[in-house]
Structures are given as C-alpha cells and as structure tokens.
Amino acid sequence: MSGAALALEGVAVGHAGRAVLSGVGFSLAPGSFAGLIGPNGSGKTTLLRSILGLVPLLGGRVAIGGRGQVGYVPQSIALDRFMPIRARDVIALGLDGHRPGIPLPSRRRRAQVDEMIDAVGAAGFADRRVGDLSGGQQQRVMIAHALIRRPDVLLLDEPLASLDLRSVAEVVALLAGLAREEKVAVLMSAHDMNPLLPAMDRIVYVAEGRAVAGTVAEVVRGAVLSALYGAHIDVLRVHGRVLVVAAGGAPHGHAHDHAHDHAHDHSHDHDEDAMHVVRIP
Amino acid sequence: MFAAFMLDTWAAGLIVAITAGVVGWFVVLRGASFAAHVLPLGTFPGAAAAVLLGIAPSAGVAGFGLAGVVAIWALGRRGRPEVATALTLVMLLATGALLLSWTDRYAAQVYALLFGQVLGVSRASLGGMALAGAGAVALALAGFRPLLLGAIAPDLAAARGARPAAWEFGFLAAIALAAAVAVPVVGALLTFALMVGPASCGRAVSARPAVALAASVAIALALMAGSIALSYLTNWPVGCFAGLGGAGCYALGRALL
Numbered sequence: 001m002s003g004a005a006l007a008l009e010g011v012a013v014g015h016a017g018r019a020v021l022s023g024v025g026f027s028l029a030p031g032s033f034a035g036l037i038g039p040n041g042s043g044k045t046t047l048l049r050s051i052l053g054l055v056p057l058l059g060g061r062v063a064i065g066g067r068g069q070v071g072y073v074p075q076s077i078a079l080d081r082f083m084p085i086r087a088r089d090v091i092a093l094g095l096d097g098h099r100p101g102i103p104l105p106s107r108r109r110r111a112q113v114d115e116m117i118d119a120v121g122a123a124g125f126a127d128r129r130v131g132d133l134s135g136g137q138q139q140r141v142m143i144a145h146a147l148i149r150r151p152d153v154l155l156l157d158e159p160l161a162s163l164d165l166r167s168v169a170e171v172v173a174l175l176a177g178l179a180r181e182e183k184v185a186v187l188m189s190a191h192d193m194n195p196l197l198p199a200m201d202r203i204v205y206v207a208e209g210r211a212v213a214g215t216v217a218e219v220v221r222g223a224v225l226s227a228l229y230g231a232h233i234d235v236l237r238v239h240g241r242v243l244v245v246a247a248g249g250a251p252h253g254h255a256h257d258h259a260h261d262h263a264h265d266h267s268h269d270h271d272e273d274a275m276h277v278v279r280i281p
Numbered sequence: 282m283f284a285a286f287m288l289d290t291w292a293a294g295l296i297v298a299i300t301a302g303v304v305g306w307f308v309v310l311r312g313a314s315f316a317a318h319v320l321p322l323g324t325f326p327g328a329a330a331a332v333l334l335g336i337a338p339s340a341g342v343a344g345f346g347l348a349g350v351v352a353i354w355a356l357g358r359r360g361r362p363e364v365a366t367a368l369t370l371v372m373l374l375a376t377g378a379l380l381l382s383w384t385d386r387y388a389a390q391v392y393a394l395l396f397g398q399v400l401g402v403s404r405a406s407l408g409g410m411a412l413a414g415a416g417a418v419a420l421a422l423a424g425f426r427p428l429l430l431g432a433i434a435p436d437l438a439a440a441r442g443a444r445p446a447a448w449e450f451g452f453l454a455a456i457a458l459a460a461a462v463a464v465p466v467v468g469a470l471l472t473f474a475l476m477v478g479p480a481s482c483g484r485a486v487s488a489r490p491a492v493a494l495a496a497s498v499a500i501a502l503a504l505m506a507g508s509i510a511l512s513y514l515t516n517w518p519v520g521c522f523a524g525l526g527g528a529g530c531y532a533l534g535r536a537l538l
Contacts, residue, residue, distance in 0.1 A: 049436070052436075052440045053440075054436060054439050054440060070440070072436070072437065072440040074434040074436045074437055076434070077433050077434050078312075078432065078433065078434055078435075079432065079433055081538075082481075082484055082485075082534075082535075082538050083310060083432070083484065084310075084483075084484040084487060084488050084489065084490055084492075084493035085429065085432075085433070085488075085490055086488050086489065089429075089489070089490055090433060093426060093429060093430050093433070096426065097426045097427065097429065097430035097437075097438070097441055097443065098426070098427060098430070098438070098441040098442055098443035099426055099427075100423045100424065100425075100426065100427065101422065101423055101425060101426065102422060102425045102426075102491060103425075103426065127488070128488070129488045130433075145437075
C-alpha cells in the first residue's frame with residue numbers, strides 16, 4: 001500500500017459504538033477516481049466523515065498519503081441567496097478559512113484563487129453571490145474550495161444529489177479531469193453508480209454493513225454482489241446502464257433501517273434508488 | 282442638541298452603533314437572529330438581580346448574559362439550537378420574575394431597561410461600555426473566517442480543524458457583550474432591531490463580505506444618530522426610533538435584493 005493516497009484497513013464506522021459498516025479495506029492511488037456506491041443509509045456519509053476525522057473510527061486504520069491533506073465537499077451548503085459571499089470568497093476560504101481574523105488582500109492569494117476558478121470553469125460566475133448560483137455552479141465552487149490547498153485526497157458526499165442531468169455529467173467529467181491533472185485521489189459517494197461509469201476507475205460498494213472494493217469489472221458482478229447482499233443478485237447491462245436486480249425479497253430493504261445516518265436524505269433519492277436496485281416479485 | 286450634557290449621549294450612541302453593526306452582521310450571516318433576540322431580553326432580569334443585591338446593574342447584566350451564553354451553547358450542541366435558545370430565555374425571565382417580586386424599588390428602571398433611556402447614560406458608565414463594545418467587536422472580527430466557513434456548512438469548519446464549537450461560544454459571547462452595551466441605551470426589547478436591521482440592509486449594498494460588514498456599521502451609525510436626534514427633538518424614547526428604523530432598514534434591504 002506504499003504510495004497510496006488513501007488506504008483503509010479493517011475500518012469500522014458507526015454511531016455511539018454501534019457499527020453501521022465494518023471490515024472496510026481499500027486503497028486509492030494518487031490520481032484515481034473512485035465511487036463510493038450503496039443504497040441510502042448504508043453508511044456512506046459516516047464512512048466519509050470518519051475518514052475526515054469528524055466521527056471517531058470504531059476500528060481499523062485510515063492512512064492518508066503525501067502531505068496528509070484531505071479536501072471535503074459536504075452534501076449541501078446552507079447559504080441563502082442574500083448572503084454577501086461571492087463564489088471567489090468561498091474558494092479563498094479553502095485556503096485559510098480556519099485562521100482567525102479578516103484576510104488581508106494579497107496578490108499571491110488572489111492568484112491562487114483565480115487559478116482554481118479557471119481550473120473548475122467558474123470564471124463566469126466568480127463574482128456572484130454563491131447562494132444565487134445553480135446547484136451545478138455551487139458544486140464547482142465547493143470543489144475549488146476543497147482543492148485549493150492541493151490535498152492528497154478529495155472526498156465528496158453525494159455531490160450529484162441535487163443536480164440536473166446535464167450538470168451531473170459535467171461535474172463527473174470535471175472531477176475525473178481534476179483527479180488526473182492534480183494527482184488527487186477522488187472518492188465520491190453516490191446512490192446510483194451509472195453517472196460515474198464513464199469516469200470511475202475504482203468502486204467501493206457498500207451494503208448490508210460491509211464493503212467490497214476493486215475495479216467496476218471486478219465488483220459489479222452478480223456473484224460478488226450476491227455475496228455482499230447475502231441474496232441472489234443479477235447485474236444487467238442495458239443501454240449502457242447497469243441495473244442491479246434482486247430476486248425475491250428486497251436485498252436493500254435495510255435501506256430505511258439506518259435512517260439516522262442520512263439527515264440530508266431527499267425523498268427523490270429513494271425514487272432513483274428504485275431504479276438502481278430493481279426488485280422482481 | 283450638541284450641548285455639553287448631550288456629549289455623553291452621542292458617545293454612547295457611537296459605541297452602541299459600531300458594536301451592533303459589527304456583531305449584527307455575523308448574526309444575520311449565521312441566521313442567529315433568535316439568539317440575538319433572546320440574549321438582550323435575558324440580560325434585563327440581571328439588572329433586577331443587581332438592584333436587589335445592591336451591586337452595579339451592569340454587573341448583573343453581564344452575569345445573566347454569560348449565563349445565557351453558556352446555556353444556549355451547552356444545550357444547543359446536542360439537539361435543536363432554537364429549542365435551547367427559547368428555554369434559555371424562559372429560565373432567565375423566570376429568574377427575573379422571582380427577583381422582581383422581591384422588590385418594589387425597580388418599576389422605573391424596568392421601563393428604562395425595556396425601552397431604553399439614552400439621556401440617562403452617565404460619563405462614568407462610558408468607559409465600561411467602550412470596553413465591552415471593543416470586546417464584542419474583537420471577538421466577532423477574530424472569528425470572521427471560521428464563522429463564515431461554518432455558515433457555509435458546519436462540517437466544513439470542523440473538517441478544516443477550525444474548532445467550530447469554540448468559535449460558536451465566542452460568537453454568542455460577542456452577542457451578549459453587544460447586548461450589555463446596547464440594552465441600557467436602546468432597551469432590551471428593541472436592541473434586536475439595531476443588530477439585525479442595519480446588517481440586513483448592508484448585505485444589499487455589496488456582495489463582498491468585508492464591504493457589506495462596513496456598510497452594516499455605517500447604516501447602524503446613521504440609524505443611531507438619527508434616533509438620538511429625533512428623540513432629542515420629540516422627547517420620545519430613542520428605542521422607538523431605533524426599533525422602527527431598524528425594521529425599516531430590514532425592509533429596505535429585502536426590497537433592494
């Protein structure tokens with residue numbers, strides 16, 4: 001695992017000592033683009049927050065390579081459209097937002113911010129209020145905010161959740177390009193793997209409190225997912241989309257059991273979930 | 282209007298306006314209006330306690346303010362902050378009701394503390410006001426970047442190691458200090474308008490955080506000066522003009538955005 005940007009070994013995560021997810025092990029090389037895929041409530045957000053150190057690990061080890069820097073894009077931002085914060089202010093906060101006091105204007109700081117604005121294609125709206133931007137534009141701003149310190153790992157929590165179809169494709173392409181160019185390992189969670197298929201070189205699939213990791217070809221197979229879910233699963237490839245189909249009962253009927261894990265769940269997520277794992281009566 | 286006896290009033294107004302303008306900007310940014318309503322209101326029973334104990338009213342106000350900050354902060358960390366804030370107000374007011382029932386010396390001062398009495402500011406109290414105001418402004422400005430980061434997404438500040446809980450405490454303390462400065466002048470019921478009104482209008486002036494903050498202070502200064510002048514001319518309470526003017530500022534800010 002030497003040289004990995006992010007390595008997990010036997011990691012268990014959960015709340016109040018109760019594991020939601022355990023035995024998670026995988027490693028990501030610098031520049032790789034990985035999807036953390038699983039139904040709602042499967043522990044994706046908790047795993048990301050544990051890697052960040054916001055939730056203590058219940059077991060195992062997390063190692064960050066390089067300088068040990070992790071960038072983070074949370075699921076949603078809380079600003080309304082009246083807030084006097086421009087997109088470029090949010091990006092600049094990625095540089096020094098933890099420091100006390102008002103930032104002094106500096107040419108170096110401005111150049112770094114401008115460079116990130118160009119890198120994520122935010123030049124057209126950099127001086128607008130960030131609360132006034134579309135969901136896709138806000139994601140670009142938050143990605144720039146997370147990347148400006150040149151982290152070794154970039155974690156994103158459901159960055160596609162509230163985007164329209166075109167923005168979904170654009171954000172995935174942007175992240176895949178940034179992973180290559182900036183040599184940052186990207187790990188993003190999603191409940192539907194399909195938008196990530198063109199770009200993803202690793203997949204971490206979580207369900208039933210466990211995880212399997214590897215390439216898409218290794219993991220997204222009936223035998224592997226059947227073992228994970230503990231039920232018979234078929235993987236269908238239709239019109240370039242992957243459908244994970246469960247026979248009989250519902251393998252991800254557990255999705256609602258851990259509702260506390262996803263405070264930000266939107267109801268429409270469940271609709272998309274239904275497309276992801278199809279139940280055959 | 283600028284006679285010698287009015288100079289202390291103008292000085293007090295200046296201190297109140299700068300403090301409320303700066304702290305209010307963070308209140309609006311972080312959506313902490315409820316705490317900015319509760320802390321000034323909760324400090325006024327403190328003055329009752331001080332009268333009863335025979336100590337300086339400002340000491341009572343400071344003590345109750347600190348108690349309010351600790352309660353909102355500690356109760357709000359787990360669970361819903363607005364419930365914690367409302368419960369804090371209830372606890373402080375309940376204590377105040379008890380204290381008021383033990384004394385009858387307080388009626389005139391209650392009225393002054395609820396609605397403000399700018400002409401009653403003494404030269405002796407100016408030093409303490411300036412010190413508390415400077416403390417509130419310093420705390421809020423020190424938290425400029427971490428508080429902004431936390432306003433975008435609470436997790437973001439924590440992920441960057443910005444210690445959001447510590448900054449939240451400092452921010453609440455800044456509100457309490459600003460309340461201690463503003464309550465004797467504008468009144469416990471109306472201080473809220475002076476904190477929230479100018480800041481709401483200031484964010485319409487500019488999309489830049491620092492410029493909007495400066496605009497918020499400038500509007501607070503204009504509002505305070507206008508309120509003192511009108512109060513002098515009409516002999517109506519200054520809190521009346523500050524309260525109505527603050528609400529007007531908010532409406533203007535919303536209309537401009």
